[in-house]
Amino acid sequence: MQQEIQKFGRTLSAMVMPNIGAFIAWGLITAIFIDSGWWPNEHIAQLVSPMLKYLLPLLIAYTAGKNVAGLRGGVIGAVASMGIIVGSDIPMFMGAMIMGPLAGWCIKRFDRLVEGKVRQGFEMLVDNFSLGIIGMLLAIVGYLFIGGVVSWLVEAASAGVNFLLAQKLSPLLSLVVDPCKVLFLNNAVNHGIMTPLGIEQVSEVGQSMLFLVDPNPGPGLGILLACWVFGRENTRQSAPGAVVIQLFGGIHEIYFPYVLAKPVLLLAVIGGNICALLFCTLFDIGLVAPASPGSLISIILMAPKGKTILAILAVVVGTAVSFLLSSPMIRRSPDFQDDVDEEPQEKPSTDGVLGGVIRKIVFSCDAGMGSSALGATTFRKRLQQAGIAIEVINTAVNDIPSDADVVVCQQVLSERAAQRVASVGGHAQIVNIKNFMKDAALDDLFVQLKGNVCSGVKEQEEEKDAKATPQEVLQADGIVLGLSSEPKEAAIRRAGNCLVALGYVDDVYADSMLEREKLATTYMGMGLAIPHGTSEAKAGVRSSGIVVLQYPEGVDFDGEKARLVIGIAGVGDSHLEILSHIAEALDDETVLEQICTTNDKQQIIDILR
Amino acid sequence: MISKEVILAASEGLHARPAGELVKMVKGLAPAKVTLTCGAKTVNAASMLSVLSLGLKSGSSIVVGAEGDNAQEALTQVVQFIASLS
Structure with a gap:
């Protein structure tokens, strides 16, 4: 059930999210240039109305149609939506979200019907005119009929929301929104529902409180601050970074793991948000456009003139209340994050828990823009510093490409990820994590990749079906830096695997x-170990060579710590x-x-050559 | 400082294992200080890396030097050890 809701929500927000920038552009123009704006200019202000009535709904319709039937679907979606836009008085966001996919679906069906039946040379003619004619028909239908229906629906929904707002009951929205958030439904709720409704409100009264229901970083921030102050060890360690990302980066997914680890914190979040919304109701605060991402910076930018301070205060209120509520909860069990972070993870064997050559890693989250981008950037940097060249990208769970070798996502989304991988015929292995920035599973993946650098070379050479004898005794591929500690047998085996992979033995x-x-x-002695083969095995050496494994934390060799493990193979x-x-x-x-501490492979080569 | 020359008969030269044993023995012979000289290079026989750095092949001529308390005893033992390597 949760899957279906997520899917539906995902579809909704997939129409809106790519166009957030346009909403922001509109919001900024509105906030700055209208009569009650920061810098009124009636000429530029002329942009406001047409953008709202035409541009934004058309973009949504185009995106929606595109999601259904590609570019063609996008074009017809826009065309068809023109009908409902002109046919009604109110901004047709909901309408676009209906007409867009509908039109896309129509053209898709048509294309499927005529597939293979079109005479040679007439394809373009049929393509263009089918779209043109069907588009025309849909536009007319939209104008005459659908526009009215949707208008009515939207007015009903608006009336409902307005009622809530009028009765000062809007804080209750938090009861629905915040639980949805931590289950990764926040994008669906925020962009699928709040944003369109909010924009309607803005066109009527110049601002909307709905834009502060989800994007307010306050409640989440309160939890993170409480963790920072009262948490211990792991909880405290990851908190400061998370605070910055929550408050300024606006990526709220960063606090979900904390709540999921200790669900009672949800009450603190809800409490914080309810109070923040009450504050907004009392002082009539709203935003002019969606604050996406939910960062303090966007909120400041999107606040109506004269209400910036109040908007900031709304964030403060949310933070304070959430902090006060969550502090006792965290103080009672300050180590709760340890349950999350320190699940016993087996040290990967050098044969690799993840098999095969890994060339592409995909970090995924619900929308593909916030937390996954964060995780990808962090991990990419880590790999770069270790000199490992593997592609790391981020996408939405629904957009995972078929050539992904590894998919990293949060546990809640892993089923969807697996489904997506299967549906595009992919082979990716799913790695579950709790925290995009610091997680034991990510550390394990990292170690795997370092070990795989050598076996990766091995697999490629096996594919070529001929092992070239290496010319150099020491090469860059034979150096692996920054390895995490492992038992000496594992280290020796790793050195052996490298020597084999590179063709020395x-x-x-x-x-x-x-x-x-x-x-x-x-x-x-001196932190150096030089594993090599027995004299009987000398025949197994094809070419003299060494591999250098750097272990900054050392490998235990019967009580001594080896920071450098140099595998040696010598002919004769x-x-x-x-x-x-x-x-x-x-x-x-x-x-x-x-050598024990450098990040530069070339340095090692120069020293040892 | 007293010294004595010895030929390394070991077919595989002084590789890691015998080198390790030699170094261990030399450390146990303290306070005597033992050195190994091959050609122009002289190294401290108590440091594994230094001993290995000599790269002593089969047939090499090594001059073992010793000084300090127990020097004679140390010299004898080390020479005997090297000579016995095969």
């Missing part, structure tokens, strides 16, 4: 590296030479320290 040699370690430790006597060369280079403590 056969699997036999890699196996013997573990054998050799059992005979006598390869830990040399060159084994000794390589050993000697490395030993010589690293005998200097400063040089050793450099």
Whole structure:
């Protein structure tokens, strides 16, 4: 059931969200240039009405039609909606949201009916005229009939909302909206319902309180502040960053995990929002246009002239009340986030929990613009710093491309993600996380990817069906930086896998590296370990080479910590030479320290060559 | 400082395992200080990395040096160890 609601909501907001920028443009023009604006200018103010009546609904209709039937659907959606727009007095947002998909559906059916039946050379003719004629008919129907129906519906809905507002009951909206929010239905609710209704209001009275129901960062901020002050350890660690993102970035998804971890916090959010809305009701505060994202900055920008301070106060009120309510809850169990963050995660084996070559990672959230963008940017930076070249993008759950190798999303959305992947014939593996910025699952993914750098090379070479013998003893692909600690067997195996992947040795040699370690430790002191194969396995060496694994936190070698694990393979006597060369280079403590901490692969190559 | 020359007969040279054992032994011989010289290079025999850096191949001629308390005893043991490597 939740899925269906999410889907429906998603469809609604998919019509509106891509056009938010246009709404903001309109909102800014309105806020600045109308009579009661910041800088009245009756010439520029002429833009307000036509934009509201024509531009915005047409954009929605175009987007809606496009979502159904591609560009063609978009065009006919716009054409058809012209009918209802002209045929009614009020701005036809709802109408566009109906006509757009309807028109798209019509043209889609038509196209399917004539598929394959069109004579050669007549395709373009049929395409253009079918759209033209059907569009015309829909526009006329819209003008004559649908316009009236929708007008009536919208007026009924507006009347309902107005009633609530008049009776000062609008704070009750929070009871519906906020639970929807934490279940990731906020985009659906906000853009699918509030925004269109809000715009109607704005055209009547110049502002709408509806624009403050969902986008107010206050209530969520209160929770985050309480976590910061009263939380412990993990809870407290992630709070400051989240505060900034919530208040200024306006990405509210950042506080959902906290509420989901401790559902009673929802009461604090609702309480905060109710009070904020009461405040707005009392002082007649609203916004001129949707504040998207729900950031303090957008709210300031979208406040009507003379009410900016009041709008800010509405945020403050929401924050304060939510903070007061959530503090005792958090104080009672300050470690609740530990349940969220520290679910026992198995250390990935070097054979890889995620199989295959990973070239594209997709972060997904409901709308594809806020939290997923945040997660993607953070992770992309992390990979870049480790020198791993993997594409990281963000999309809405419904837009996951078929060539995604890994999809990262929050647990609530993972079923939808899986469905989407299946429906586009994809092969992506889903990684569930709780927190887009800092999460154990993301850390594990990161370690996987670092290990896979070498096995990735292996898979590609297997595809080419010929392993080229490497020319250089040390190459960039043979260096892996910033690895997280793992048991020494895993580290040795990782080194072995790298040597195999790069073509220096056969699997036999890699196996013997573990054998050799059992005979006598390869830990040399000074934080350096040099695993290599047994003399029996020497035949398995195809070409002399080394791989360098950097573990800033060290790998335990029987009580000693190795920060550098250098896997060695030497043909014949060159084994000794390589050993000697490395030993010589690293005998200097400063040089050793450099290699253990650097982010620059080239530096390591230069030192060891 | 007393010293003695010894030829490394080990077929695979002084690789990691024997080097490790040698270094361990030398550390146990403290307070004597032991050095290894091959060609022009002299290194402290108690540092694994330094010993490895000599890259001692089979047939190399090594001069073992020792000084301090216990020097004679240390010298004898180290020379014996290297000579016994095969």
